[in-house]
Amino acid sequence: xxxxxxxxxxxxxxxxxxxxxxxxxxxxxxxxxxxxxxxxxxxxxxxxxxxxxxxxxxxxxxxxxxxxxxxxxxxxxxxxxxxxxxxxxxxxxxxxxxxxxxxxxxxxxxxxxxxxxxxxxxxxxxxxxxxxxxxxxxxxxxxxxxxxxxxxxxxxxxxxxxxxxxxxxxxxxxxxxxxxxxxxxxxxxxxxxxxxxxxxxxxxxxxxxxxxxxxxxxxxxxxxxxxxxxxxxxxxxxxxxxxxxxxxxxxxxxxxxxxxxxxxxxxxxxxxxxxxxxxxxx
Numbered sequence: 001x002x003x004x005x006x007x008x009x010x011x012x013x014x015x016x017x018x019x020x021x022x023x024x025x026x027x028x029x030x031x032x033x034x035x036x037x038x039x040x041x042x043x044x045x046x047x048x049x050x051x052x053x054x055x056x057x058x059x060x061x062x063x064x065x066x067x068x069x070x071x072x073x074x075x076x077x078x079x080x081x082x083x084x085x086x087x088x089x090x091x092x093x094x095x096x097x098x099x100x101x102x103x104x105x106x107x108x109x110x111x112x113x114x115x116x117x118x119x120x121x122x123x124x125x126x127x128x129x130x131x132x133x134x135x136x137x138x139x140x141x142x143x144x145x146x147x148x149x150x151x152x153x154x155x156x157x158x159x160x161x162x163x164x165x166x167x168x169x170x171x172x173x174x175x176x177x178x179x180x181x182x183x184x185x186x187x188x189x190x191x192x193x194x195x196x197x198x199x200x201x202x203x204x205x206x207x208x209x210x211x212x213x214x215x216x217x218x219x220x221x222x223x224x225x226x227x228x229x230x231x232x233x234x235x236x237x238x239x240x241x242x243x244x245x246x247x248x249x250x251x252x253x254x255x256x257x258x259x260x261x262x263x264x265x266x267x268x269x270x271x272x273x274x275x276x277x278x279x280x281x282x
Contacts (some may be wrong), residue, residue: 071139
């Protein structure tokens with residue numbers, strides 16, 4: 001879903017992620033003897049199957065012929081959209097080779113490999129648009145190297161450039177559900193600041209300023225967040241319980257405990273908005 005290992009705020013800061021742990025192979029077991037990686041997640045973000053189905057149906061109704069997934073990870077939503085829109089082809093861009101391999105395997109398993117391409121390259125300044133549907137779920141940092149608060153407006157400008165006339169952008173972006181307190185920020189990701197995000201109304205306003213109309217506005221709920229964060233760490237927690245004396249255990253335990261502490265700090269403070277955006281003609 002993203003070009004980064006895991007960011008609770010859909011930006012480049014990573015709060016004690018577990019990217020140093022081994023990556024699972026095609027069978028879902030880790031190479032070497034470390035913990036598996038992200039085998040419990042369908043989506044690399046707080047997104048339920050039910051919400052995803054509604055998004056896919058909404059986008060498929062527009063009759064897309066081309067789909068571009070920015071920071072796609074293993075591209076689960078793109079693959080579901082391609083299944084619902086038989087005339088469409090899709091391209092996913094990401095820098096994580098292991099995630100891209102997972103996406104290719106999933107595409108082949110669903111007989112979508114002739115319509116889905118997973119490309120290991122940066123999305124910065126990409127020439128792969130315009131596309132009828134552009135997905136950017138938790139990956140705005142893939143489109144702009146600017147720090148907050150300039151990153152989101154720049155990413156929206158890029159999305160406007162990449163979407164075809166009459167097309168749709170589905171943007172998943174962080175926002176503050178309420179202003180975080182200093183003590184909460186201190187427990188979040190390294191360098192977290194109050195200007196990392198705006199509130200929901202301001203986020204929608206930025207999309208309008210970039211040349212979009214918001215067709216649909218929705219936000220991840222608490223169950224989606226808890227399912228995601230639990231699923232993100234479940235493989236590692238299970239492995240730690242079974243291998244407390246492993247040479248990798250101390251470092252892995254430190255990372256996973258720090259990440260859990262960060263989540264409890266931003267739980268109910270950080271939100272994820274899913275905006276379905278229509279480009280303004282002209």
